[in-house]
Amino acid sequence: MTVNVRAIRAIYVFEMARTFRTLLQSIISPVISTSLYFVVFGAAIGSRITSVEGVSYGAFIVPGLIMLSLLTQSISNASFGIYFPKFTGTIYELLSAPISAFEIVTAYVGAAATKSIMLGLIILATAALFVPLRIEHPFVMLLFLVLTSVTFSLLGFIIGIWADGFEKLQLVPLLIVTPLTFLGGSFYSISMLPPAWQTVTLFNPVVYLVSGFRWSFYGIADVSVGVSLLMTLLFLAVFLAVVWWIFKTGYRVKS
């Protein structure tokens, strides 16, 4: 099987150029909003909370905050990246090019994930300015960072294909992802919840992402890190299957 590497590179470079052209919106605004979280939760409220499972509250929320940005940014980058050509009509070129679905997805998801990873690292660096950080399992941390970025860029790609208007692009991140992230233990350990709610929370997929990611930092987790990894891979597999179905049927891409 041949792979049109030049096409992948062309799309990737094109998408990254878009990122750097909109640097302010792409990178700086998430950094500012994250810094605000630190000021409010870390410094103002966190000073009243001594520590969570031996970790200062400011440091405790860092993995959750990064996760929040990774999820929302991956989805919005990837969905916009593929929605825009659909909206302007330039997708004709993508469809008429000698390029396979696999290559299209690799390029768009790759670019969106790259941006998310960059963003995650920038937020991490920003966090280090506010709170003392330690990363016990750096490789696991990077693994989760990359896996989450890729997985949710895939979800973003799916949303971008599905959306037939700009409001739908916002719908999923706003109404589903952000609430799930806030309720997914970004700002607290789920062991703080009443037992009944702890069980309910386990249906929230974001719990597994935040928990695993936090484990790579501090060695503390709500669920075992193996389960977290497994769940992440499961999401990846589900989204891959949906993308495969989209290209097989031509759903909202080809009539």
Next chain:
Amino acid sequence: MSSVISIQQLSKTYESGFQALKGIDLSIEKGEIFALLGPNGAGKTTLISIVCGIVNPSGGTVTVAGHDIVRDFRAARSQIGLVPQELTTDAFETVWDTVSFSRGLFGKPRDPAHIERVLKDLSLWEKRDSKIMTLSGGMKRRVLIAKALSHEPDILFLDEPTAGVDVELRRGMWNVVRALQARGVTIILTTHYIEEAEEMADRIGIISRGEIILVEEKAELMRKLGKKQLTLQLQQPLDAVPPGLSEFALTLGAGGRELVYTYDANAARTGINTLIAALGTAGIAFKDVETRQSTLEEIFVGLVQEQRS
């Protein structure tokens, strides 16, 4: 000549139930300029879109240079450049970037010299660093052509290339198309401007309501279907066609000062001799004679009306 695109029994029914193509058979010869002529909604764009991979066919097969467009889409699509009908361009990218992007998308190695040549041929070189959104409609059209030519295709599809383009630019575009043909590129253009087909094409296919009604060499088509008109400028105006001339298909024009005779130029007997003799008998004198071949437009309108009735 050998066929470079072969279309067999191609049909397309959209989800809405609209049947855009009804079993099209068409063969495009290597190196020709083929004009696909038809009214709006006839299926021109659907046909092109299927060959280029933008729309899935409902039935039938298409091969491009021997490669099936579905099974062997990479080989088939690499040969094709497409200029769409709508001005669908990026907005914030520069001309240079968007054209280079297209080349990459088609898997060709970078070749700045080629891109430069294409941009210069299309008078876009001065604009290479301009953002596309700052360009005029005519320039955007040329950017789309440049994108299609960026990967050196052997086959170029032009979907309504001169729609909304001013006369001067249209001439310029025709020159570009001719130069491409001279280099061996096969060109398929759709149009509903008859003059464009008449001016450019080697062969013309007429499509109406999802069916190819006719495919013919342009000259042959003009000859075969061409009606001619003989116009006689009269010395004295007439009130009506004299009864003695009623056997001829005559009409009066220009307030009775012209007598127009329509005849088939290819018929063995055009009837001109008898007409002139009859005029002499009737005592009608004329001061000038003019004959006119019907344009492709008239042929086309005639064919489409025939199909509808």
